[in-house]
Amino acid sequence: MVNTNNYLLKVDGLRTYFPIKKGLLRRTAGYVKAVDGVSFGIEKGQTLGLVGESGCGKTTVARSIVRLVPATAGKVLFEQRDILSADKVELRRLRSQISLIFQDPYGSLNPRMTIGNIVGEPLKVHKRVTGSELTERVMVLLLKVGLSPDYMNRYAHEFSGGQRQRIGIARALTLKPKLIICDEPVSALDVSIQSQILNLLKDLQEEFGLTFLFIAHDLAVVEFFCNIVAVMYMGRIVEQATAQELYRNPLHPYTRALISAVPELDRPRQSRRTTLGGEVPSVLNRSPQSGVPPTGCPYQARCPRRQSDCLEQIPALKRGGNTSDEHFVACWRY
């Protein structure tokens, strides 16, 4: 394994449980295990993609990293410092080096603020610059994301989805962060706009040496954009490999199903497409009735390669495949 010190961000055994309160006394009746032991690392200048279907915990991972959602256990090391145990001042400093780009370009911009104020506010909050210098910085940022500085005094509702996402990106760049967490930045956009935004992000990554944690559910987008891809299922990482390796040689049955679901133009209609049966079982009810017994692999109910050992223990993430690349998989079949 690579030396840990090279990682800009290292997430170690992250768990985020949401308590379910019931009854008059609001006693905790159980937990939704949204994130259940996730570990990964991102090297500086790299892009790690996190994929999985809706509700598998991708967004919760992102929000737990910057403590927008309190994590239950685990460590999040950013440049060797633990974000989860940082005090108020330290957290503020760390947060200024990590910024977020959100999924919904309509909901993530304050409708009562001008674009100039939205992009400039992080600087005002951290009291770095004021007055005409602030205006100048905002203008430069708008130019960087391909918007005219003339838009400064306009409001978010006067822009299209793609333009709004550019504004969101400008805001994420304002504090010159080292890490940007992109929470499905293109999934709310038209396909034609998606590629523009992805290219913009790539250009910015080169220009500023940015590191990305890129969350998506679209495998084609991830293949284009990421160096390393981690596949999540029900709050766990089930497979992790470099992008090419994952696409060439998917190991986990879930990853295979995902990849075979990607539509391709040049591939003849094939009959060996793996389709997923059933639904994602509820994270809440791990009971025999819901298809996921309290023990065993979380994927067993939908897995075509299930055997008796899958029902007993949860498989750990371990090295799989026979290539020289780093390839990890959590499945009893490997």
Add this chain to the structure above:
Amino acid sequence: MSESQQLIKTEPPKGTSLWKDGFRRLRRRRLAMLCLGVLTLYFLLAGFIYLAEFFDWRIGPTLWAEQAGQSYAPPSSKNIFGTDIFGQSVLRKTLYGTKISITVALCASLISIVIGVPLGAVAGYFRGFVDEIIVWIYSTLSSVPYILLILAFAVVLRDKTFFGYKLTGITAVYLAIGLTSWVGICRLIRGEVIKHKDREYIVAAISYGCSRRRIIFGHLLPNVFHLVIIDFSLRFVAFIHAEVILSFLGLGEAERPSWGAMINDARIELSRGVWWQMAAATVAIFFLSLALNIFGDALRDSLDPKLRIQ
């Protein structure tokens, strides 16, 4: 525009804020604008009476105490609304009553906004223990019948001295109304804040390190404040009615004429066939209420983004 002018222009063009947009839509409604005109007249009249009293102008409504004719003179060309038992002009009394009504409604609105909005925002943002206490307080207050509660406050506050200032007449009235009617706005703001605080723009603001104060007052309140304006354009009427009811029940302004006191007088007068004092006060209240209601509805239609379908 010539080329040189374009080069000189340095300030980027202004965009249309949601406020500007809303008011533009409002201006297109003729009836609402007519009502706004009526409201402006009422407010100007109230302001004029304040000025006249301050500078001691002896003119129209400030002369209400003068005798204008015989006792109970019916409406005539000299006294359009006739006179009351003391021979005072009913028209002058009605005009003067505008000042009392507008003052009470304005002060009561201010008091309930000052109490209700911050409490609602804090309850909605922090939830938990703070929220439960605030909700408990307003639920308790709102479980008491409204008029009864105002009456109780008015009786308690009346003629009490606070910090060397004696609460007489209308001061006690608007304090009583203001202190009891912040519940509605508090509940409304709390609900809206709960709705807005999980929106992504708030999450974004937290993620780049905004303080709680900045989030509540800089991000959340500007996004719910149009509701305060809408709510009060509609609630203003209720405040005016509350003042009338209190005066009618003898707890309002005693020394100066108000619409409620005039209606109270009319109880005895009506049996003698003296209808004009009652009619004058009712007409004044009617036009103010109608204008406020129509204008309030139009304001809500044009300011509330949820109702924007056009």
